[in-house]
Amino acid sequence: MMSKAQKIEKAPLQWSELPFGYVKTDFNVRYYYENGAWSRGDLVADESITMHMAAPCLHYGQEAFEGLKVFETHDGRIVAFRLDENQKRLQKSCERIFTPIVPPDMFRDAVHRVVRANAKFVPPFGTGASLYVRPLILGMGARIGLGPADEYLFLVMATPVGPYYKGGFKAVKAMVVEEFDRAAPLGVGDCKVGGNYAAGLRGEIYGKKKGYPIVLYLDPKEKRYLDEFSTSNFIGIKGNTYVTPHSESILPSVTNKSLSQLAADMGMTVERRPIDVAELPEFDEVGAVGTAAVITPVNLIHYRDRDYTYGSGDDAGPVITKLYNHLSKIRTGEIEDKFNWLDEVEV
Numbered sequence: 001m002m003s004k005a006q007k008i009e010k011a012p013l014q015w016s017e018l019p020f021g022y023v024k025t026d027f028n029v030r031y032y033y034e035n036g037a038w039s040r041g042d043l044v045a046d047e048s049i050t051m052h053m054a055a056p057c058l059h060y061g062q063e064a065f066e067g068l069k070v071f072e073t074h075d076g077r078i079v080a081f082r083l084d085e086n087q088k089r090l091q092k093s094c095e096r097i098f099t100p101i102v103p104p105d106m107f108r109d110a111v112h113r114v115v116r117a118n119a120k121f122v123p124p125f126g127t128g129a130s131l132y133v134r135p136l137i138l139g140m141g142a143r144i145g146l147g148p149a150d151e152y153l154f155l156v157m158a159t160p161v162g163p164y165y166k167g168g169f170k171a172v173k174a175m176v177v178e179e180f181d182r183a184a185p186l187g188v189g190d191c192k193v194g195g196n197y198a199a200g201l202r203g204e205i206y207g208k209k210k211g212y213p214i215v216l217y218l219d220p221k222e223k224r225y226l227d228e229f230s231t232s233n234f235i236g237i238k239g240n241t242y243v244t245p246h247s248e249s250i251l252p253s254v255t256n257k258s259l260s261q262l263a264a265d266m267g268m269t270v271e272r273r274p275i276d277v278a279e280l281p282e283f284d285e286v287g288a289v290g291t292a293a294v295i296t297p298v299n300l301i302h303y304r305d306r307d308y309t310y311g312s313g314d315d316a317g318p319v320i321t322k323l324y325n326h327l328s329k330i331r332t333g334e335i336e337d338k339f340n341w342l343d344e345v346e347v
């Protein structure tokens with residue numbers, strides 16, 4: 001029997017060919033915060049936002065966002081992956097930059113509403129594509145002196161994105177950038193706020209110009225420990241051990257948290273601790289982990305005048321491949337969701 005989701009006529013898109021880019025969908029959902037309370041939220045078709053030119057999000061970067069994915073499972077359900085973790089992380093960002101928080105029920109409701117309204121854009125199972133959901137909170141209203149805004153907009157938009165790897169894994173080269181930092185020692189590196197990404201552009205472009213698609217930052221205080229890549233966490237595999245940095249200046253990745261749990265469940269030792277840059281030669285496999293790709297295998301890291309190599313050429317090593325396949329199949333319901341990571345959206 002066909003599920004409700006399978007009966008929905010899908011948008012005419014080349015799902016497997018979609019880039020990680022913006023594709024127009026039908027609706028976004030918007031909640032306004034005024035006089036200390038959130039509105040009930042409205043679904044709107046408008047893709048633009050009107051705000052005062054003196055809005056604090058524009059001048060002072062009082063803005064935070066999230067990113068999560070929604071999938072059609074093999075048996076035709078529509079599921080969001082670890083939505084509660086994204087809500088918790090957004091809450092932390094909100095507290096840090098003094099915006100009102102988005103409570104768990106409101107966050108879940110907003111994501112469900114936007115997914116339901118755009119159900120025809122949830123890519124069919126088997127295409128490798130997904131619906132990327134981007135919640136966003138903005139400090140609005142007019143304010144010139146530095147201070148938190150009086151009014152806010154919480155918006156959730158959704159856009160279908162293609163499979164990250166179109167023809168199998170593709171390993172990338174990375175370089176350690178010491179010339180620039182993306183975060184400050186007691187700054188907001190552990191929050192998902194726009195300013196971190198503006199700060200990271202310089203290092204990112206610097207690395208790309210030198211021929212490295214991704215860059216790896218060191219801790220901004222001592223420049224001694226591994227921090228993270230520009231938009232993904234670092235994981236290193238050493239024999240049967242999964243190692244990932246403990247640092248106050250990196251974004252706590254939901255993917256990393258999930259992979260760590262899977263690794264432990266597979267009998268690996270999981271270490272979350274400071275990783276001295278001198279340890280780079282000791283890893284068998286290295287990955288950059290995040291929602292967009294799950295794991296991007298890193299086959300080379302350039303640090304000062306040395307190159308360290310990992311995995312097997314253009315392919316990922318066996319442990320990263322296994323972790324990648326496992327997590328990918330949980331997200332599409334092909335492997336049992338024993339940790340309860342999937343939240344079903346009724347369409």
Ligand SMILES: Cc1ncc(COP(=O)(O)O)c(C=O)c1O
Nearest residue numbers: 231232233251253254255290291
């Ligand atoms: C700076 C940074 N680190 C790590 C990640 C990976 O986090 P997640 O697995 O929650 O997508 C992201 C992406 O959100 C990021 O922007």
